Amino acid sequence: MARYTGPRAKISRRFGVSLFGPSKAFERRNFPPGQHGVRAGRKKKSEYSVALGEKQKLRFQYGVLEKQFRGYYEEAARRRGVTGVILLQLLELRLDNVVYRAGFGNTRQAARQIVNHGHILVNGRTVDIASFQVKPGDVIKVGGKPSSQQLVIRMTDLTQASPGVDWLDTNKDKLEATVSRVPDRADIDPLVNEQLIVELYSR
CATH class of the missing domain: 3.10.290.10 (RNA-binding S4 domain)
Incomplete structure (x- = not known):
């Protein structure tokens, strides 16, 4: 079964939120990794970069790889209702x-x-x-x-x-x-704006 096996604290630091549960490493160094990590957050990001970041955060939060995540999105898009909410429900279930x-x-x-x-x-x-x-x-x-x-x-x-x-x-x-x-949107409380993910895939 394919799964992410790379560094977890580094990923959490990149996005500024603990995606894999409590982490002492993230608490000690809660700024982006790299030589210029402390100053990295000052650079303005493009809309595409923000949307991509939201998708990556959701993927890592649920431990889903890219191909599988796209499958969840395509299934959510096929169903009747709000695509972003259905995507969250599929992941939550x-x-x-x-x-x-x-x-x-x-x-x-x-x-x-x-x-x-x-x-x-x-x-x-x-x-x-x-x-x-x-x-x-x-x-x-x-x-x-x-x-x-x-x-x-x-x-x-x-x-x-x-x-x-x-x-x-x-x-x-x-x-x-x-x-x-089935959980409602309010029950799930994800760390992302799922609408940005829908817009990213809709381009």
């Missing part, structure tokens, strides 16, 4: 993201690994594809193996203070979550 939102992983990267290693059941069946699209009514549950249970229990201890989301009914005691509805 990825199985790895749902596992993260349920608190079974402390980062999206950790949640992806939990899914890929076969620790997650969807409607009683093991699903090890991080990009699997869940839908309302789906029940996401941690597998019954002791290794799966112990791993996710450790993760839930790390995510106790994290707020839940309204579109997921999560029971951390049972290590189970049910998708109650």
